[in-house]
Amino acid sequence: MKTIYTKMTEEQIDPEQIRLAGEILRGGGLVAFPTETVYGLGGDAFNPESSRKIYAAKGRPSDNPLIVHICRLEDMERVAVRISDEAWKLARAFWPGPLTMILHKCPDLPAETTGGLDTVAVRFPSNKIAQALIGAGGGFIAAPSANRSGRPSPTLARYCREDLDGRVEMIIDGGQVGLGLESTIIDLTEKEPAILRPGFVTWEDLQEVLGKVNAGSLAAAVTDGAPKAPGMKYRHYAPKGRLTIVEGMPENRAAYINDRLRRCREEGIRTGVICTDETRDLYVADLVKSAGSRESEESVARELFRILREFDDEGAEEIYAESFDSSGIGRAVMNRLLKAAGQRIVHV
Numbered sequence: 001m002k003t004i005y006t007k008m009t010e011e012q013i014d015p016e017q018i019r020l021a022g023e024i025l026r027g028g029g030l031v032a033f034p035t036e037t038v039y040g041l042g043g044d045a046f047n048p049e050s051s052r053k054i055y056a057a058k059g060r061p062s063d064n065p066l067i068v069h070i071c072r073l074e075d076m077e078r079v080a081v082r083i084s085d086e087a088w089k090l091a092r093a094f095w096p097g098p099l100t101m102i103l104h105k106c107p108d109l110p111a112e113t114t115g116g117l118d119t120v121a122v123r124f125p126s127n128k129i130a131q132a133l134i135g136a137g138g139g140f141i142a143a144p145s146a147n148r149s150g151r152p153s154p155t156l157a158r159y160c161r162e163d164l165d166g167r168v169e170m171i172i173d174g175g176q177v178g179l180g181l182e183s184t185i186i187d188l189t190e191k192e193p194a195i196l197r198p199g200f201v202t203w204e205d206l207q208e209v210l211g212k213v214n215a216g217s218l219a220a221a222v223t224d225g226a227p228k229a230p231g232m233k234y235r236h237y238a239p240k241g242r243l244t245i246v247e248g249m250p251e252n253r254a255a256y257i258n259d260r261l262r263r264c265r266e267e268g269i270r271t272g273v274i275c276t277d278e279t280r281d282l283y284v285a286d287l288v289k290s291a292g293s294r295e296s297e298e299s300v301a302r303e304l305f306r307i308l309r310e311f312d313d314e315g316a317e318e319i320y321a322e323s324f325d326s327s328g329i330g331r332a333v334m335n336r337l338l339k340a341a342g343q344r345i346v347h348v
Helices: 017-025 048-058 074-080 087-092 126-134 157-164 204-212 250-266 295-311 327-340
Strands: 006-007 031-033 040-044 067-069 100-104 119-123 170-173 182-186 192-196 244-248 271-275 287-290 318-322 345-347
Touching: 006 157, 017 031, 017 126, 017 170, 031 126, 031 157, 040 048, 040 126, 040 157, 074 087, 074 100, 074 119, 074 295, 087 204, 157 170, 182 250, 182 271, 204 295, 244 250, 250 327, 271 295, 295 327
Parallel strands: 006 170, 031 170, 067 119, 100 182, 244 318, 244 345, 271 287, 271 318
Antiparallel strands: 031 040, 100 119, 182 192
């Protein structure tokens, strides 16, 4: 398959290319596209064959549910039933935006889209290219992140191309995404709302609207049964090199990491460090990459997946990452790091 590659911006959307992309989706094909969080890999949510194609293109297990993207608030009622007042409150507060809600699915939504569950993950993205594409594609696009399963999620179209060229019909390059981490996922089908994946809509934000919300665990992992949301069961976001997170006081953390870096140099192992502007001068590694300042957790979140991808490009074999705060957006950063590291964390 030859993949069509096209570029546009939110300010200058190409209507002809969007029309073509919509035709591809309605015909059962796949399109990679930008959202405000990461790039998504879209197919027709109501076409079971499209969902099967998404799993095949990503190499993704078929019990890992897809998120249904909509472009109008009222379309939530086309994919979900028994929608609670809590869901409508969150929709009015955070949509369009980086929040996904787990709801009871409508009967005609294919099991292939929801991983065989009786629930559905729904999101209304704020990116204008995404909204135009969803509308052109029929209004309901099932889309996980546009990467091979297990790899870091793409924040640039070139990483979609690297993973999916020849596997999908079209890739829309909308430039670097604004946020860099996938949407927050909240489950509204149980007695108490619960965060299944932290993101830019924080636990504190959700509490302000709903009151009590279960914050869940940083790892948010499920070992048995079908996961209710993407990223809960399988290893995600992993670079090719071995990643270890180091937690502790800055001086202890730096001493531990530098000792390990020295040992790697002696063995000829190419090393990398994920740190911040405040600490980048403390490390001696082949590759030292700052994710930004600790004063701006948003910048750290935006740069994380790009850095993991760059380590792959530059051949890092052993990678160490500083830990981050487990509140606010830092909670989302730590969630992704723990998954990328396979839960490998050292306390010093």
